[in-house]
Amino acid sequence: MTMARVSFEAQYPDPRLPARLGRLVTPHGTLETPAFTVVGTQATVKGLLPAQVTQLGAQAVLCNTYHLYLRPGPDIVAAHGGLHGFMQWPGPMFTDSGGYQVFSLGSGMEQGIGKLVGTFPDEDVSRGRRPAGAGSHGKLSRVDDDGVTFRSHVDGSTQRLTPERSIEIQEKLGADVILAFDEPTSPLDDEEYTRQAMGRTHRWAERCLSARRRPDQALYGVVQGGAYQALREESAAFIAGLPFDGFAIGGSLGRSKQDMAKVLDWSVPSLPADWPRHMLGIGEPEDFFACVERGIDTFDCVAPTRLARHGVLYTATGRITITQARFREDRGPIDAGCACSTCRDFTRAYLRHLFVADELLGYVLATIHNLHAILNLMARIRAAIAAGTLQALKADVLGRLGAAAPEGVAHA
């Protein structure tokens, strides 16, 4: 059996700029980058058939190792020939390492790392961590130098992940791109704790490389170091020096979009020029430009699909919350400029009705719309890089978004 390998090539239409067009060739097809990988946490893009995901122009799906490890378990997925067979997604696929979730979901609060605040046990080795909102059920994960012991959010059982175990699971899940097991940190972590976690991430990176067996999967290393310049620079240099097939930026990106740009400026220049780079957990339209301008190739984020299920829909002039009473009789589409099937066929009034009535089709139609919006924006970004018009596109997109007052909706 011939094992196809993953390869990447990048071209720079404007050689003075880091923004680039890439082709990430995998055994299951090629991603034209910059690309957004659609999140399919539990081996499903919530509510959509694989054919619908393909029709939207999605090039890749990212599934979560933490969830699939707990349920249905990697062996059942492997018996189906991996995730491609299990969920019938024929194209390129990513898995994350589980590191993010054992420290956030395992601690009872999704997205507790990187973007907002973490919920952490106050008696583990994470001395620098403050258990914001942890309450009495905070002690759900415990890190040591060998790995992490955590409590399953599914059944409360005690589980353990190590670098070797994460790689073993990801090899059974069989994605084309897999990630090194890391310890992400939160903006609440101080520099000392972030340094310790970074050290563990680096030692675990080497163990992941030693543990890997499948040559047909690309293994990406993850840069950590929080929002601390010295740590990010140190981490990027260290991870860049290891024989990974690609690199990801993870962990705390600070407390603002400006912080995120700084983290990229501290991290990306140390990474090898023509290796693929993935930005973990970023998927807001306004963030793509800052990342692509700095040489990021791929993204993943739950925001488009999760917001959709809460009725929060992207438009060219900002988000709308479709459940609001003002849309009750609105026979216009979600976004007059949108070419998605939801906007082609259905009115805001119908969408609102489905959400108010808690109808499954509402979540489906909203997910189609938000994913189209993100994937279409990414296609426009690729075209603009090719044409040398990225700055004009950025000014146009961000200008329109800025024209509307943001809705008071939490980024769940």
Place this chain on the structure above:
Amino acid sequence: MTMARVSFEAQYPDPRLPARLGRLVTPHGTLETPAFTVVGTQATVKGLLPAQVTQLGAQAVLCNTYHLYLRPGPDIVAAHGGLHGFMQWPGPMFTDSGGYQVFSLGSGMEQGIGKLVGTFPDEDVSRGRRPAGAGSHGKLSRVDDDGVTFRSHVDGSTQRLTPERSIEIQEKLGADVILAFDEPTSPLDDEEYTRQAMGRTHRWAERCLSARRRPDQALYGVVQGGAYQALREESAAFIAGLPFDGFAIGGSLGRSKQDMAKVLDWSVPSLPADWPRHMLGIGEPEDFFACVERGIDTFDCVAPTRLARHGVLYTATGRITITQARFREDRGPIDAGCACSTCRDFTRAYLRHLFVADELLGYVLATIHNLHAILNLMARIRAAIAAGTLQALKADVLGRLGAAAPEGVAHA
């Protein structure tokens, strides 16, 4: 503007038998009958895009006037050009009258009429009714000779439907086939109460005919009379004597499948030979044969879609409940003989995973499967009537179903 009218023609491949093939021609297309109309209660077939419903071979959708009256309201639907525009279903469409729901949902218990037991107030005019399971929140609907006052299950508001109001709403909803407003009865109703309700149904039938204004909609009268021979015969004769465009059998069908057959035998012979006949709320594979053999043309039932959302899936040898542990590693399709897209692409293990993880796609895939099973069976029934092999098909289908022990799953 030319108003297309609804017309029906029937042919009897075996003139000795009541089973027939029909063509119900509507302004939005033609149903080849016998046909199952897919239930889209709140202007959506739960979880499916209209294009998916079409791909399944569904010929018509039936929406519920009660639900759409309460939410989003008939005027919003009318502003979209009716249900066809609102939900973007291009084909033939039915609405029921709201009568069933005001007496069941309005009383706090769906499907409380006809099939099992009703939940009714014990202080309204329904003297013969016993509030089985009604508890303290039973007093939700009150019938008088003019109409029904009931409490909305959405917001608890007091609402009222009369024959005239039901027709007005159904004309705004704009389906191709609409139903007269009736008072269905339950197997718990005694003969005296059933007679009173039947009398109201008859007087309301005349008022519905007087109230109708749209010549492009077919208005069906509803035969009531419970499981009482004299009442069913009287009701069928009375309703058949009114200038309806078609006829439906509603209300209590007794307590067994044998009772249902008797109700049909008492009702159908009085109906005009070549007018269309609809069986309300029947959708189990084994029931279709008994009805088609007696000259029923169309059906509606929530069972295929509702069971699907509970993970109860049809197979040629009976239902399976996909959440059971025995399917955990089962890489076979739901039904090896099924040609639906779910069975073509996905394993029982994957379906089980989606249900256990409460993933929306599970409900979608299960709904596709169950609807395919019912619609495909109906297509086979049409082919068998044409070929004169209906009895052989019946023996084959029921034989296989009988070969499996039924699952202990309540018909929710």
